[in-house]
Amino acid sequence: MPKIDRQHALKHGHKSLAEFKDGYGIRYTTLQQRSREKFKQLYNIDYSRWGVVIGVDSEARYVTKQYVENFEEAKTHGMKSASKFPMSDASFNRHFTGLNPLAIFAYGDHSRYFGFDVDSKDQAPIHTLKIIRTLIDEGIPEDAIHVSFSGGKGYHVELFTDKHLHIDRWNELGAYVLHKSNLTGQPIEFRPNKGNGHAWKLPLTYHHKTGNFAAYCDLQTLEPFGVLESHDYLLRIQPVGIDDITPIITRAKAMQAEIQRKEADTKASQRKEQQKARQAVVITDARLFRTEDDKINTAHRLLTRGLVEQGTRWRATRELALYLFHIAGNDTETIRAQILEWTEKQIAAGLALTPIDQCAREIDAILEWIPTTDGLYSTVREISVTRAEIDWVTSVSNRYRRDLLWALLLRSKAYARNGTFYTSDRDIQKLLNKPRPMHFAVISKHRQGLVEKGYITADIPKNGYYEGLATTYRLLFEPVEEAEVIDSISFDDGLDGRALLRAIAAKMYEPKQLRAMKLA
Known part of the structure; x- marks a missing residue:
């Protein structure tokens, strides 16, 4: 990492390095030292719990570390996240070089920072610009909105305040901004989120997979700055007054109340529809619909009187088979003999013209079907x-x-x-x-x-x-x-x-x- 020297001071309009350092309250001469202290000013960091990239190339991944006083006992009980020491200045130094990029947690249930983690891939630039526009429209000064490139395909949009705000209030603001941006349901997350269970990846490092620098970006074009320019940008970040944030949260609460009212109305309407669905x-x-008695009477008529006209023999055969099987309880062999005898009488009376051998084949086909007809009666x-x-x-x-x-x-x-x-x-x-x-x-x-x-x-x-x-x-x-x-x-x-x-x-x-x- 380069040092801050006289040329750097002259570039920013100062006559000497001392004047430059005095103007910004800088106590250190390296970018690592300066940016590390700025991070500490802007973020309320939980030094006992953090995320860090372990491994290289395709094996590199973020893991959670947690400082515990009884380290040896924790390791004995299989606590893989246990750390013998809390997060230190050396952790920030390795972060800036890209050796072990850091992700932080807010300390406690309040935070003086809030971020939108926009990970919408090809849509990330569009979604990021929508969030920026909504924040400005809601009254956040442009110089209080800060965007950084994740190093992959996404962006981080950050706000910093001079006082702490409960994490739940921050998340209400986030949901409100996404709603106003028409981005509800998109792959955009908040940090810190409710429960403070997910870490926030810090900028000014190198992405552990792509190798891209996680730079700060121009608010209008999202064009990333260079390494030195990004560190200088961090130096200029100033927290916004909490009074600029609270009116948005008030509107967010009102919106949430309206959403809940509409949800209640929808549920009530659904209950009414469910009640209507039960109307009969x-x-x-x-x-x-022929009743069982209708079918039995038809079968009795056919057995005693026979057919009344030609062309009805097959349907009558089926009616008789159903009756004899389901009502009379005969087996198929007995039914076959009874219906064959009845059919011969219909042929003799001139009411059936089909040859008896074909009639026998049709009777056999019906008798194969009959056992599957439970329900016809x-x-x-x-x-x-x-x-x-x-x-x-x-x-x-x-x-x-x-x-x-x-x-x-x-x-x-x-x-x-x-x-x-x-x-x-x-x-x-x-x-x-x-x-x-x-x-x-x-x-x-x-x-x-x-x-x-x-x-x-x-x-x-x-x-x-x-x-x-x-x-x-x-x-x-x-x-x-x-x-x-x-x-x-x-x-x-x-x-x-x-x-x-x-x-x-x-x-x-x-x-x-x-x-x-x-x-x-």
Whole structure:
């Protein structure tokens, strides 16, 4: 490190070295000595705890050191940070040469310095200039704002005061400045931070990885000064009066109170929305859902009277198989024999035209499917739809997918067991039949879209479309517990499922909301 000599004094407009030293109160002739004493004046340093770079090249890293009186005992108990001596003047000397760069902690819970650690990489210069501009706009004199280059990609913006300020107050100021700078959420930290748990890296050293000098910078351009100029800059730093800082903290407190008020309002609004989400409308007379009695009566009619027209043999076969398996409790071998006998009678009566050997193959295919159909004979439950479910359905932007999801929601409420239910495409068409049913190809296309978007799972049986087999569905939606019934609505064959959705939503939402949901 160079010494302060007469040439240096002349450069700064002084006639002699003595005059220069007297003007700045300098007691030492080396930059190390002078800057070390200036650091001590500006920072209230905790000499018993500090950070220091240990190692070289890629192994170099900051470690925390802590002075303890019983050093040997601390090392015996594995205290890796223990130091036999407190931070000393020699520590500052090694810092200036870049041998062991220093990072300091504030002493106690008050500080007479505060810094913004801007580590936004490519955005660091922009963010730094925004902070500087906000500080000036808030009334901090330009000559009280000091910027230094970290040596990596970031910057430090520092303030120094003539009196100590509680660290919490400093952090309130910091949060306020970031808010006013529109930098909240950016990778910018405060030092000392709340809890005083992170050290502040001092300038005027060499970065332990890049080798760049951590210089002070021009406030307007962020252009770094040279080594000598940076040490001279440090000498000229003067603390600002605490009266320049306290008005900003007052505004920061007011802002924080406003933020807390808005957060409280938001939470209250969220609680209201959660309460609304539990509102439900009960659907009465849901005649499109066949009850267990309906299905049993159909099976009895088929067994005693047979088919009434051609073209209904396969569906009737499936109805009989479901009844004989789930209600009568027969095994598949017995069911096969019963249905084959019944089929031969239908062929003899001219109501079935398919050859008996093909009918037998179709019966075998149905019997393979039957054991997976637990739930097709569920008793229809009281059906209620919550606002949360309406929100979920209408979150689908595509109109066809929304209608399909709505139909599946209704079917699940009637027949789902443990979240799983079975529905054929024809069942969906019954719910969406006005002004015209949704085509099978449209159902297939948009069912796949709902699967891909994570709304449902769908297990489609082989040849399900041609044979009218039901698809196994599960809705990926967590139902609302403890729903509050606010109204009821009737639903029968004369009402389309889409109209039912609009009618239920009209009981839960304001007209403006309905228009935004495109349901009005």
